[in-house]
Amino acid sequence: MKTDAGTKYRKERIDRGIKARAEDIFALSSLQEMLYLLAPRAILVLGLLILPLYLGMYGKKVLINTAIFALLAMSWDFLFSVGMVSLGQALFFGVGAYIAGILHDSLKWSPLLTIPIATLGGGVICSVLLAPILRLRGVYFAMVTLALPLMFVRIIEATRIFGGTEGIHGLTSLPSVWFELYLSLAMVIAVLFFFRRLINTDYGLVLSGIRDNDQSVLRSGINIYWYKMQAVFMASAIGAFAGAFMTHAYMFVGMPAFELDYSILPIAAGVVGGTGTFAGSMLGAFILVTLSEILRGVGGVRIVFYSVLLVIFIVVVPEGIFHYLQRKYHQFERWVKVEE
């Protein structure tokens, strides 16, 4: 509300007219409207592709890191969209990282071979591991996923397999930093658009249905456990890719691959950015990793910082940043006279 020369004005918000029926269905009639829809997507893709050209070596490394966390965050977001709260993204990451490391170390396969194998193999292994607990919902699923990565650390510690506490050193890195950079960014873009598309198809509708009311989906004669299994496979394959990629980027794999960072940051990114749109969790990962690089001087409190942001956002801004931005983008705002 504002007053100007005795007349009162109020702010009016109107949705753009090209939106028809639902959140993501648009009725396009002009080039301008197409541009309006295309602009955010084009800016994102071009921005990601051009940004590395202006970054120094340090900036490039940070960007690679960011991309990896963005992948984990989107994988978390996908599971969350199917109604499964994973508190252990580190499981996917660690399994992928170890598969790539072991294959490379024992069979001397090139990274170009180990990364795809680790992606698929990690997906299969994680799906099998999580299969018994797919019947669980909410809290129960979360509890077990939290336990699994910690369990892996203990097993590796106890049996001294896979290099034990030392880990496996001296792995080959990817051909060049440019290759690393564009591979990770391409993966981020591909995963982002794949998930956004997938969740709006009929298949995605079943997945959202499982989140909203799994009992009624079950009663429509759909095997929800099989669907959940597929969702877990997709999410864990992406997590495993991130892990395998990092193994070769760091030229090292060890117990830190199962660290809590890889579980907490994706959750924080999802919550800060906003869940359900994938772009939100990606945005969240970009914000959080950049912030934590700025705060690098503070040292090991990174994870505390994520957790504090997580609590603040979940209580104060539960919808997340992206939903807010999206709403603003889809609305006009104008001042109109208040009629007395």
Add this chain to the structure above:
Amino acid sequence: MFQGMLIYGLINSVILALVTLGFNLTFGISGVANFAHGGLYILAGYTIWILFNLLKIPYLVAVVLSILLTAFIGGLMYRFILLRLRGLTNSEVIASLAVGVIILEMFRFAGFIGFEYTLPVFISGSVPIGETLVDAQRLFIVGIGMALAIFLWIFTHHTKTGLAFRGIAQEERTALVLGINSDKMATLSMAFGAGLAAIAAVVILPLGIIAGEGGYTVLLNAVAVCIVGGLGSPGGVVVASFIIGYAQTFTATYLGSHWTMIVSLLAIILILVIKPSGLYGKQKEIEEKV
């Protein structure tokens, strides 16, 4: 040897039950799975250490203060964070885990790592039982564990607050009609759960050193016992902690102590395959869970 294992298995089971009581109480009453449980447990331990070693407060006073403080923080956490998320199970899980991580990692960051972070035992010396020598602190734990279990039973069956707790656990709307403020009771139940975590920390921590990793182990053990016993069921907690407690002790003796963590996970998976609602879970809980 075997006799010793029986005795240490018993002690281990009581430790598990002690650690789980608070988690189970909060879940049973307010429906919040308090993932900050391990954090609160470790918080209590470090608080006593700080009060006792840095501020030179007498040990028993420090213990009482830290239990009260932990309970207060638990209550605050519910009042200002979890209350706003009521009904959003997923958000509750994430928020409480974040609080737990904040507590644990803050202590680690502040440099509370090392062998000097120990608490003194209440009773020193050891008592021979048969051929095995058991130190008095461990017997003390068994005593406290039993006393707490009996206290909780009396509390929830014969006091006004305890009955109100059970009231909102069983049928929240009816309880509201009878003038029980469910938000207040849920806050109290969280404070109680945190206080129980602190009591567990007080008696158990003198056996080892205080460390952040301990918090995660405590949380996982509590979760495992709860799932196996059937969430929110006090009888189930006792039975499940004996099963897991003895299984852990046998595993530690025959395979090595690294494997004890895996026992909890195997127990969870086995029970989910055989009886998803847990040993003492009721039909209602099956619907919530599967």
